[in-house]
Amino acid sequence: MSGDAPAPARVLIAEDEAHLGVLLEQFLTGRGHRVTLVRDGRAALQALQGGGYDVALTDVQMPGMDGLALLEAASALPLAPEVIVVTGNGAADVQLRALRAGAFDAVAKPYRMAELEMKVRRARERRAGRLHLARGILGERAWSPAFLTEDPATRDAQARAESAARERTVPLVLVGEPGTGRRTLAATLVPWLGAAAPFLAVSASVMPDAVTATRLAGGGLLLVRHAELLAVAEAEALAAAADEAETFLVLATVPGSAVAAWAGTRAVDLPPLRERPDDVPLLAGLVLARAVAERRGALSPEAGAWLLARDWPGNAAELDAVVGAAFPRCADRAAPLPAAALDPAR
Structure with a gap:
């Protein structure tokens, strides 16, 4: 009912400034939320890997693993929480990077706690709707x-990727254009490593050293995105550290990179979306389903034809952006998505 109190959120705060962290913890707890406070990025990731959190509030500057690396890793987790990144005053470039990396919001210090608490509630609502829809569409598959x-x-x-995960003899290299689902595929491999295996995804541009990264993955799966930024010698060091830590190493890279041709690995090529026309309506329906709770991702025939006619140079990531932007343009959000909403120039 409209008079019911808003549901509380299960919140993880990652803040290395002790006084500020305690103040925020006390404020959110007083507003009815269930709050856990940790002091560094590694502890935050370990907590998030345990599951159960709706929202993660993370500072950017933290020891062990910074907030942007934590965002990257948290976004790849099964049943991922929404992440709100807190930046230093005037760090507009960092805020933009966080939003582009999938943060629910990016807030600059100093902030008003009441406004931050409102963002936490909205983030919890979005995650709840996302999980509800995923379960409705995917059934039990929504839990992975x-x-x-x-x-x-x-x-x-x-x-072939699943076979590599089962055998765990050599690193797996997922080769594909950006947006072809390399991170999603890597995440699906975790159950092949064991029910409780952790999953850590980092970008080669912000990755900690090889030994630290593989130990953080702790015998599970370490996904290194943007691996084309690595020299082969760096990839070899990662592989050696992963082997010592009994961690399965997966490198995601683009076609033609040195890592893609690196000997001693198992390389798997992911086709671009323009070569997978049957997947376009399937993925578009999933994007729509994530957008709103009261519909199940219906496409009008005209919208389906419009989607199939595109080449999708940005692959599934571009499809996600186009369909996600189309939904707010619909006057009737209970009706199938019209082609006009997809193409503002029509």
Whole structure:
């Protein structure tokens, strides 16, 4: 009912400034939320890997793992929480990087705690709607990352990646254009490593040293995105550290990179979306389903034809952006998505 109190959120605060962290913890607890406070990025990741959090509030400057690296890792977790990144005053470039990396919001210090608490509630609502829809569409698969495809070549790539995870003999290299689902596929491999295996995703641009990264993954799966930024010698050091830590190493890179041709690995190529037309309506429906709780991702026939006619140079990431931006343009959000909403120039 409209008079019911808003539901509390399960919140993780990662803040190395002790006084500020305690103040924020006390304020959010007083507003009815269930709050856990940690002092560094590593402890935050370990807590998030345990599951159960709706929202993570993370400072950017922290020891062990900074807030942007934590955002990257948290976004790749099954049943990922929404992440709100707190930056230093005037760090507009960092705020933009956080939003582009998938943060729910980026807030600059000093902030008003009442406004931050409102963002926490909105983030909890979005995650609740996202999980509700995922369960409705995917059933039990919603409890693990879903790599959705109807394309035979992509299914074969998925099978070969799963075989590599089962054997764990050499690092796996996922080769594909940005947006082809390399991170999602890597996340689906975790159950092959064991029910409780952790999953850590980091970018090569902000990755800690090889030994630290593999130990953080703790015998689970370490995904290194943007691996084209690594020299082969750096990749070899990562592989050696991963082997010592009994961690399965997965490198995500683009075609033509040195890492993609690195000997001693198992390389799996993911086809671009323009070669997988059957996946376009499937993925578009999933994006719509995540957008709003009262619909199940319906597309009008005209919208489906419009989507199939595009080349999608940005792959699934571009599809996500186009369909996600189209939904707010709909006057009737209970009706199938019209083609006009997808193409503002129509």
